[in-house]
Amino acid sequence: MAKVLNNKIVNDLKKIFSEELEKKVKLLLFKVDDESVCEYCNLTRDLLEELKEVDERVELEVYDFNTDKDVVEKYGIERVPAIVILDEDGKDYGVRFYGIPSGHEFSTLIDDIVTFSKGPVPSLSAETIEQLKKIDQKVKIQVFVTPTCPYCPRAVLTAHHFALVNENIVGEMIEANEFMDLSMKFGVSAVPHIVVNEEHSFVGALPEANYLNEVLKALK
Amino acid sequence: MVFFDLEPKSTGPSKTEYDVIIVGAGPAGLGAAIYSGRAGLSTLVIEKNIEGGQILLTDVMENYPGYGLINSNELAQRFKEHADMFGTEFDYGEVVKVELAGEQKLVYLDNGKAYKSKVIIIATGASPRRLGVPGEDRFISKGVSYCAVCDGAFFTNKNVAVVGGGDSAVDEALYLSRIAAKVTIIHRRDKLRAVKSLQEKAFNNPKIDFIWDTIVKEIKGTDKVESLILQNLKTGEIKELPFDGVFIFIGLNPNSGIFKDIVDVDENGFIKTNEDMETNVDGIFAAGDVRVKSVRQVITAVADGAIAATIAARKYFE
Ligand SMILES: Cc1cc2nc3c(=O)[nH]c(=O)nc-3n(C[C@H](O)[C@H](O)[C@H](O)COP(=O)(O)OP(=O)(O)OC[C@H]3O[C@@H](n4cnc5c(N)ncnc54)[C@H](O)[C@@H]3O)c2cc1C
Numbered sequence A: 001m002a003k004v005l006n007n008k009i010v011n012d013l014k015k016i017f018s019e020e021l022e023k024k025v026k027l028l029l030f031k032v033d034d035e036s037v038c039e040y041c042n043l044t045r046d047l048l049e050e051l052k053e054v055d056e057r058v059e060l061e062v063y064d065f066n067t068d069k070d071v072v073e074k075y076g077i078e079r080v081p082a083i084v085i086l087d088e089d090g091k092d093y094g095v096r097f098y099g100i101p102s103g104h105e106f107s108t109l110i111d112d113i114v115t116f117s118k119g120p121v122p123s124l125s126a127e128t129i130e131q132l133k134k135i136d137q138k139v140k141i142q143v144f145v146t147p148t149c150p151y152c153p154r155a156v157l158t159a160h161h162f163a164l165v166n167e168n169i170v171g172e173m174i175e176a177n178e179f180m181d182l183s184m185k186f187g188v189s190a191v192p193h194i195v196v197n198e199e200h201s202f203v204g205a206l207p208e209a210n211y212l213n214e215v216l217k218a219l220k
Numbered sequence B: 001m002v003f004f005d006l007e008p009k010s011t012g013p014s015k016t017e018y019d020v021i022i023v024g025a026g027p028a029g030l031g032a033a034i035y036s037g038r039a040g041l042s043t044l045v046i047e048k049n050i051e052g053g054q055i056l057l058t059d060v061m062e063n064y065p066g067y068g069l070i071n072s073n074e075l076a077q078r079f080k081e082h083a084d085m086f087g088t089e090f091d092y093g094e095v096v097k098v099e100l101a102g103e104q105k106l107v108y109l110d111n112g113k114a115y116k117s118k119v120i121i122i123a124t125g126a127s128p129r130r131l132g133v134p135g136e137d138r139f140i141s142k143g144v145s146y147c148a149v150c151d152g153a154f155f156t157n158k159n160v161a162v163v164g165g166g167d168s169a170v171d172e173a174l175y176l177s178r179i180a181a182k183v184t185i186i187h188r189r190d191k192l193r194a195v196k197s198l199q200e201k202a203f204n205n206p207k208i209d210f211i212w213d214t215i216v217k218e219i220k221g222t223d224k225v226e227s228l229i230l231q232n233l234k235t236g237e238i239k240e241l242p243f244d245g246v247f248i249f250i251g252l253n254p255n256s257g258i259f260k261d262i263v264d265v266d267e268n269g270f271i272k273t274n275e276d277m278e279t280n281v282d283g284i285f286a287a288g289d290v291r292v293k294s295v296r297q298v299i300t301a302v303a304d305g306a307i308a309a310t311i312a313a314r315k316y317f318e
Helices: A007-020 A041-054 A069-074 A105-117 A126-133 A152-165 A180-185 A208-217 B027-038 B053-057 B072-085 B148-155 B167-177 B196-203 B298-316
Strands: A025-031 A058-064 A082-086 A092-098 A139-145 A169-175 A193-196 A200-203 B017-023 B043-047 B089-092 B095-101 B104-109 B114-122 B126-128 B159-163 B182-186 B208-211 B214-221 B225-232 B238-242 B245-248 B252-254 B284-286
Touching (some): A007 A105, A041 A058, A082 A105, A092 A105, A092 A152, A105 A152, A139 A152, A200 A208, B017 B298, B027 B114, B027 B298, B043 B114, B167 B196, B182 B214
Parallel strands (some): B159 B245
Antiparallel strands (some): B225 B238
C-alpha cells in the first residue's frame, strides 16, 4: 500500500497527538469499494488507517455504504466517503465529513480529533452557546469546500462546533468537487458556501456571531 | 492532485497576557513573530483562518529569496514553523475589537476570548476589492469569485473572465487557464501592470485572450452569471459578451475596519505608519499590506514585520 501521508506529516502528527490527545476518539468511515462509484473512498480509508497507526487513541471502524444498512441509517449517511467522529463513549454529536478531508481540510479533521479527545468542548462564546442551546428543531449546516480554499476550514469548524452544542444540529463538510451534482443543486461556485436546511445559504467564513445569525435565519 | 496540509489550530495559548500581540498570521505577522520571539518577548499571534494569508491564494511563489520556485503552502508552513522555533504562541479566531486601557491594549475575539498586551502589531493584510457594479453581490457563488485557487474547479472547461491587469490578476488568469476552456483578461488600460515575466506567460498562453481599455459595467444572468456588459473607455462603445464566470482582481482593500477609530488611516483605509512601522498610537504598529506603502509583496510584508517587532522590543522592553 502506497503511503498517503509523507514522513514529515506523520512525525508532526505524532508530536501533536502525543501532546494534545487525552481520551480516545472513534472515527467511522462509510465507503464503497468500487472506485468507479467512489473515486476517493479507498484513499480516504488508507488515510484514516494511517492516522490510526499514528496514535492508538484514534480508533477506526469501516462500514460499507451498501451492505451495512443499519449503521448507515443510524447515522443518516447520505453519500460516500463519509466520516463521522464519535467521542470515547461512542456518542454522536453530528460532526460529518463528506468527501476526502484533503488539502487544508486535513487540518480540520485533525482539529476535530483533538477537540473530541478533550471533551469535546465547543470553542465558542457563551452568548453563542446560549443561543444554540435554544434551538429545538433539526438544523443541517452543509459547508461546501474545496481542498485548496484557505477560508474553508474555519467555516467547517464553526459548523462542527455549533453541532457540539446541540443534538439538533448537524455540521457537514462537503467537498464540492466530489459531489458536483449537489454543488450544482445549490448553485455553489465560490467557497466556503454554507447551506442551512437546504434553504438558506451564505458565502464566506463569517465571524461567529454573523455565522450564527445566518444559521438562525433559516429557522424563521 | 491530492495533498495534505497540516496546520492544526489545536495547540492553545498558555496565558492571557503577552508582551506583544500580533493580529494576522500572513507574511507580515509571521515575520514579526520570528523577530519578536527571538527578541525574547512573549508573543501571541491571532489568526482567523490559517497561517499564510494571501500566500495561500496562489499555488507557487517564484520571487521569495532562497527558494527559487516554492509551493505556496510549503512557504506558509515554513514561516509558521520558523515562528514556532522561537516560542511564539498562536490562537485562532477573528479579532473583532481592540481597546486601549492606559498602556495596556485589550484584544477581543469573535469566539469570546480576550487578551491583553503592551504592544499590538496589526498585520491583518488586505482583501480583494469589489468592482461595485450591478449584479456583483447577487452573483457571488453564482459565477462571481475573488479566489481562483478556491473556486477554479467550478469552471472546468468553462469560459471565464478575469478583471484586472496587475500581478494578481495575471497570476490568477494563468492558474485558471489550466482549468477553464478559455480565459479573457479584461483590463481598463491598454497594457498590463503585471511584471514582465508574468505578462510574457500570459501573452504566450493560447487559452488567454485580452480585452483592452475596457471596464465592466454590469454582471448579468438569471440564476447565475451569463454575460458581462462591457464599456470601451476609448470609444465609449458598450457591448455584452457571454461568460460563465468572472474573477475579480482589481486591487486591495485593507483589513483595517476594526482599527479605523483607533489609528490614523488614509482615504482608502490603509493604516499610516512611519518608517519604523509605528502608527500614531503608542505601542501600536502596523506591518504588511494593511499599511500605506507602494510595494505589496511577501518580501516587503515580512520586512515590515521584522522592523515592527525590532522597534517594539527596543522601545518598550529594554
Ligand atoms: C493572487 C495573488 C498572488 C500573489 N503573488 C505573489 C507573489 O508571487 N509574490 C509575492 O511576493 N507576493 C505575492 N502576492 C502578494 C502577497 O501575498 C501579499 O503582499 C502578502 O501576503 C501580504 O502579507 P500580509 O501579512 O501583510 O497580509 P495577508 O497575507 O493578507 O495576511 C493577513 C492575515 O491576517 C488575517 N486577518 C485579517 N483580519 C484579521 C482579524 N480581524 N483577526 C484575525 N486575523 C485576521 C488574515 O486571515 C490573513 O491570514 C500575491 C497576492 C495575491 C492575491
